[in-house]
Amino acid sequence: MTTADIVIVLLGVVTVGSGVMVVGTRQIVHAALWLVVSFGSLAASYVVLAAEFVAWVQVLIYVGAVVVLLLFGVMLTRAPIGRSDDLDSGNRIVALVVAVAAAAVLVTTLVRGFRDAYFPLKARVGTGxxxxxxxxxxxxxxxxxxxxxxxxxxxxxxxxxxxxxxIGPKAIEEDPEPPARPRRRGDGPLARRRTRGPDDEDTIVLARIDEEV
Amino acid sequence: MHLVYPVVIAALLFSAGVYGVLARRNAILVLMSVELMLNAVNLNLVVFDMRWADRLHGGQVLTLFVIVLAAAEVGLGLALVLLIYRNRQTVDVDRLRTLGEHEEEGVRQ
Structure with a gap:
């Protein structure tokens, strides 16, 4: 293991760890901040891999623009700022199984395929x-x-x-005569289909209830 | 430099993104997970560009292109999410079911 190997493994641990925190944390703002950590350590990995220009573009665009845009989105949708337990959906277990299976297949394939693949990093300095x-x-x-x-x-x-x-298409105006809801009583196949007028009995009752409320 | 370490890191990061896309409910968190997956792809591109010493630097140039595409995608995606939020008062992807078959579960306006 050369020094570059050790550095890239350490940076990779930070990258993957903060990536897991992005998808696992319960606070949505923290997810954005972990995303900064992940992108930053990935930029450092690019520097280690002698791709300096890509690293700077990564810092400028991802850390500088994309994360700020995501934070704006968090702010504008009034997302819960504190801890919230409903950020994960019900199919969490299935998602975990799929992700672990994908990781296992990919890592197995890559390790078996590139077990003996080395490349001289020193000769690449300057190509980025x-x-x-x-x-x-x-x-x-x-x-x-x-x-x-x-x-x-x-x-x-x-x-x-x-x-x-x-701009764009105008909002659909409220339908003046909403279609009648299916009634509970007399809802057979031959039930009268008649739009409900303002003089109907239960409409008036409902209006009274509304007034009382 | 051993090739395995960076590509395994990229694979793990991609899997984390897959988990996030499938498991998260908030649309903005789904967008963040998509960014993780794109970054994993970027790492792969840079590593293989360096491995083959590509004379045209295709890997790094494609990485720049993917970064630009991700920026455009996040901009458009957030515009869509904000539009949905303005119309439905929610960005919960589990509750936006009006295009599904079970219409009665969908959030109506």
């Missing part, structure tokens, strides 16, 4: 610098880059359209 990546991005990958910019624009416009309430 911003100069190298930038040159590659704007020479070889410039067409996907441009397509991605169009996609970002589309996502921006879509988010604006979705979050503005004064």
């Amino acid at each position: 610098s911003s100069a190298t990546i930038g040159a590659s991005l704007f020479r070889t990958w410039v067409l996907p880059f441009e397509a991605l910019s169009v996609l970002l624009l589309a996502a921006l416009i879509g988010a604006i359209v979705l979050s503005r309430s004064d």
